[in-house]
Amino acid sequence: MSKTDTLARPDRAPGAPGLGCLDDFPRVRFFDAPTPVERLTRLEAALGAGPILVKRDDCQPLAFGGNKTRQLEFYFGAAQAQGSDAVLITGATQSNYCRLAAAFAAKLGMDCHIQLEARVPRSDPAYKRSGNVLLFEMLGATLYDYPHGEDEAGADARLEEIADDLRRNGKTPYVVHLGPGHPPLGALGYAVAAREILEDGLGADEIVVSSGSGATHAGLLTGLRALGDRTPVHGICVRRDAERQRPRLIERCGEIADLMGIPNPVRPEDVIVDDRFLAPGYGRMNPPTAEAIQLAARLEGLLLDPVYTAKSFAGLVDRARTGPGDKTRLYIHTGGLPALFAYADDVREAL
Ligand SMILES: *Cc1c(COP(=O)(O)O)cnc(C)c1O
Numbered sequence: 547m548s549k550t551d552t553l554a555r556p557d558r559a560p561g562a563p564g565l566g567c568l569d570d571f572p573r574v575r576f577f578d579a580p581t582p583v584e585r586l587t588r589l590e591a592a593l594g595a596g597p598i599l600v601k602r603d604d605c606q607p608l609a610f611g612g613n614k615t616r617q618l619e620f621y622f623g624a625a626q627a628q629g630s631d632a633v634l635i636t637g638a639t640q641s642n643y644c645r646l647a648a649a650f651a652a653k654l655g656m657d658c659h660i661q662l663e664a665r666v667p668r669s670d671p672a673y674k675r676s677g678n679v680l681l682f683e684m685l686g687a688t689l690y691d692y693p694h695g696e697d698e699a700g701a702d703a704r705l706e707e708i709a710d711d712l713r714r715n716g717k718t719p720y721v722v723h724l725g726p727g728h729p730p731l732g733a734l735g736y737a738v739a740a741r742e743i744l745e746d747g748l749g750a751d752e753i754v755v756s757s758g759s760g761a762t763h764a765g766l767l768t769g770l771r772a773l774g775d776r777t778p779v780h781g782i783c784v785r786r787d788a789e790r791q792r793p794r795l796i797e798r799c800g801e802i803a804d805l806m807g808i809p810n811p812v813r814p815e816d817v818i819v820d821d822r823f824l825a826p827g828y829g830r831m832n833p834p835t836a837e838a839i840q841l842a843a844r845l846e847g848l849l850l851d852p853v854y855t856a857k858s859f860a861g862l863v864d865r866a867r868t869g870p871g872d873k874t875r876l877y878i879h880t881g882g883l884p885a886l887f888a889y890a891d892d893v894r895e896a897l
Contacts, residue, residue: 559774566772566806568737572623576653577606577615580742588845595866597874599748600848603739604855604881609649609681612642612881613762616739617732618722622650624731625720632657634709635722636692636701638665638829640853640885645678647722648685657717658687659708665695666829670891677888695828698725724759726797733802736765741773743876750777750876754865756858757781757791757819762880764798771811772803782861783821784854785828791819823860829853831889834860836896851882852889852896 558564582605586598606615625633633651635658637644644660651658660682666673682689690708692701702723709719722732743750743766757763763781770777783791799812823834831852838860842848850856862877886893 558772562774563772563808563811565737565741565769566803566808568734568806571620571731571734572627573619574622574626574650574654575619576608576650577611579738580746581605583746583748584848586846586848589841590866592841592845593863593866594871595875596870596872598862598866599750599874599876601739601743601876601878604879604883606881608653609646609685610881610884612646613736613756613878614643614646614732614881616735617643617761618646618650618735620731620734621647621720621722622654625656626654628718628720630656630718630720632659632712632717632719633722634659634661634705634712634719636661636663636705636724638663638695639668639673640666640678640829640888642678642854642882642885644687645681645685645884648682648687651687652685658685659690659712659719660687661690661692661701661705661708663692663695663701672890673888676890677885679888681884699727701725702728726794729805730761730764730798730801731805733761733765733768733798734805736762737769737772737802737806739878740766740769740775744770744773744775748876749874751873752865753777753779753876753878754858754862755779755781755878756784756854756880757795758785758854760791760795760798762878763819764795764802766878767795767816768799768802768806768810768812771816772806772808778818779816780861780865781817781819782858783819783824784857785824786821787824788819788821791821792817795819820861822864823857831856831892831896834864838863839893839896848879849883849886851885852893853885854880854882
């Protein structure tokens, strides 16, 4: 077999729809795929578990990287295709999404307008000024405050108002929407990642990933199923409980398939969400989260953030401890590390 044969794209399984028109979407790229994969042998030994692999989506060159890079490739592709010169985005005060949008905008010579939602009940200087907030300022973004944290439609409507103002001033803005009701372009980034995982031939028996807006979880799941792969994807809830997250995911998967122009390959029973590590809520720690941070750091030198990856890693640790000991588990590290410094006191308390 020639080298090109071994590197060839995994053909979709017979009967699977494939990724449709995924590669026809405009895309702006600032990192070379695939991201590195690391094995956690000391953690495996400590938990008495089979192989644990980590796909290091936190290891990318642009502004600390993370899952939002893959998502923004498609939004900025669309923005550039429309000739936009300004991007508007909304997120929590310590949003990784907003940080990476500001970095993309800087790199492309566009303006970035960031709306920060009061999603976490905190007003201490570290939370309001350090971590990602410092990076927004360094990257030259314009910041706006939004007083609500659980009003996605309201946050999007406010962005549209800001966009109208910009238009009146001669700008051509592009809005990255938060709430449902808009095509989930960013999720396509994780259909790309699904293909990457299969190309890497990691042989995972199950995948564990954070489930927040669901773009990452739904994109990954739809991509895998579209290629005919049936690996279970465990979405660990970081934002809302399973009862609210599940229907959202099911709907998102359908929308992603629509975008790719394929029949929806995801069955409702494919959507696995686990909210046991969510309490007391978004951006707030709990004992399994604290344990996950310690285990990853002290056994593997692997750093986790308290909002997203520590929760999903707690889910991975739980599965590795209680599940069959001969399975290969793949964890997706989605990044988020700059927020560590905004949560320094919480993290220290947990050690
Ligand atoms: C946003 C984010 C998530 C959640 O991803 P979704 O696509 O919104 O579900 C997970 N990890 C990190 C570090 C994030 O910034």
